[in-house]
Amino acid sequence: MNRLEFINLLGEKLALLPPDEVAKILDYYVESIDDRMEDGMTEAEAIASLGPLDELAAKLLSEQVQLPVPQAPNTSAPDTAAPRTKKRIGAGPILLLVLGSPIWLSILLAVFSVALSLYLLAWTLVAVLWIVSFALIVSGIGGAVLSFIAAVTPDTLAVRILACGVCLFCAGLGTLLLPASLAATRGFIRLHRWTFRRLRHHKEG
Amino acid sequence: MDTQLKRGILEICVLSSLLSADSYGYQIIKDVSPYMTISESTLYPILRRLESSGCLSTYTKEHNSRLRKYYSITPVGIEKIAEFLTEWQSIMELYSYIKGEYEREQT
Numbered sequence: 001m002n003r004l005e006f007i008n009l010l011g012e013k014l015a016l017l018p019p020d021e022v023a024k025i026l027d028y029y030v031e032s033i034d035d036r037m038e039d040g041m042t043e044a045e046a047i048a049s050l051g052p053l054d055e056l057a058a059k060l061l062s063e064q065v066q067l068p069v070p071q072a073p074n075t076s077a078p079d080t081a082a083p084r085t086k087k088r089i090g091a092g093p094i095l096l097l098v099l100g101s102p103i104w105l106s107i108l109l110a111v112f113s114v115a116l117s118l119y120l121l122a123w124t125l126v127a128v129l130w131i132v133s134f135a136l137i138v139s140g141i142g143g144a145v146l147s148f149i150a151a152v153t154p155d156t157l158a159v160r161i162l163a164c165g166v167c168l169f170c171a172g173l174g175t176l177l178l179p180a181s182l183a184a185t186r187g188f189i190r191l192h193r194w195t196f197r198r199l200r201h202h203k204e205g
Numbered sequence: 206m207d208t209q210l211k212r213g214i215l216e217i218c219v220l221s222s223l224l225s226a227d228s229y230g231y232q233i234i235k236d237v238s239p240y241m242t243i244s245e246s247t248l249y250p251i252l253r254r255l256e257s258s259g260c261l262s263t264y265t266k267e268h269n270s271r272l273r274k275y276y277s278i279t280p281v282g283i284e285k286i287a288e289f290l291t292e293w294q295s296i297m298e299l300y301s302y303i304k305g306e307y308e309r310e311q312t
Contacts, residue, residue, distance in 0.1 A: 035231035063250035
């Protein structure tokens, strides 16, 4: 086995490790072999002096498992410790959180209440628009009809026509308000969806 | 010898071999092997561990038209040797106490 074959085989056996780590290990062994040859060994002797390839690869693989946690030697389970990237919260911040709860809880509650009331206010505005337009239409048409039927007082035709006109004007105003109400409702539904999508994104992301 | 203990001592041996001058893998093995058996596959993880804990730094230098990786001890590494020496001072005291008691019992 020559140097190249040795390095290729070792690289294959270490395929489980991250590529940059394998590159470092291979560089190290290439250098070792070169140094030994420079010291007077033949290529075969230099490679043989590194020991059996399988043993070497097994040793490197087993050592590598312990490397990701250099700050804490003797960690009982390196395979579970390695992927843990979340920071652990110490006792200090938790104590602060508990002691500060009268302050931050009430502020949070206030912010939440304001947000909720603004939200309800928006829907109330929409409801008011609908109610006003329907009231105008219903009362307008009703008034116009009644102005001819009802004979409460012995009034003149001119007064009846005037009353009917005013009522019809109101009904027209109400009809004109309908598309505005519809547009407002659509706008608020869109706003509602957008807000909740943003909130959900925020929570997931 | 206990493997954990041996590994710890080997780390200090490797660091000590860098005190007089920066060195490279094969030279470190030649320097340390008269005192302790050490192979390439033992040395590599030790060097990686020492590097990640800041005890040594590395750089590459051209040698005979190829690159060779050199290791250099840092103040953290020197501090580690000093810690080892003070720690072992107390271990040596314990050793002589244990030995004294044992020999008195034997005779």
